[in-house]
Amino acid sequence: MAFARRLISNDDLRARTFRGRHFTAGDWRILLELFVATEEGRRSPVTALTNAPTIAKSTALNRIAEMIDAGILLREADPGDGRRFFISLAPEIHPWLNEALAEMARSDEPPAPE
Template sequence: MAAQLLCDPDQAEWIRALVTAGLLPPSSGGVRDPGDEADRLARLREEIARIADALARLGTPGSGGAAERRGTFEAAPVVTDVTAPEVRDVIRARRLRDRFFGTGLFEDPAWDMLLDLFAAELEGARVSVSSLCIAAAVAPTTALRWIGRLTDAGLLERAPDAADRRRAFVKLSPVAAVAMRGFVAATRAAGLSMV
């Protein structure tokens, strides 16, 4: 059999070439019926080609292959009927603790920021960095450090104010927005409070 050159082969062509090369009978001095051997090889090549094409389709987008079936196992978007006033009530309840136990004992700036941004998202409002620092109920330097950490973690997104370059706005990232809705749904399903 003549040598075949593969120029920029796809996965199916590689599989066909490798399997075909492995199925060729070794040269021997025995007598064989060339017609039987040729028919057998032709059938094997057809079957190998069919298998190779099926394997190549498994990873091809739009083919309904394994890559697409994996995507069907993702969780459906969480739908909750939480409102901004409900989230603001949780924030107020958290601030009430300071009245009875003193300030600084229950600091949790990351959660306070996420709650404030979640309420703002539900209201369709924008939140400036300075406003978010106030919502964190900690020193501004601590709040800024937490904004940096949450941004680095992919939970917050910052955008400059087009009208005033000295100001920047902060919002929940899409990942954080989904997580907040999931948290609300999970706490409600368990009969728990968001506090």
């Protein structure tokens, strides 16, 4: 039961962090993939983001397009391959994700002794 409560708390935190904007589990997966890629200094082509087992390829493409339109993600053409595009987090989104993940990690820590 404690684990279920933490999951609910993390969902609530995610909603608060993104100013009440609802993200599906697939959206969250895309954001996390991009966060990790940014931290590792990698670029993410669209195809890499549509291969997650938790979201259908067509749905992932639609959600990526919606998040680009909302200013959450950025799309950049690959200068070496005109058929490929890279997706990245908008600059202001990375710090939001970083803080949300840090707060989620803190919520998973055992309480400090009193």
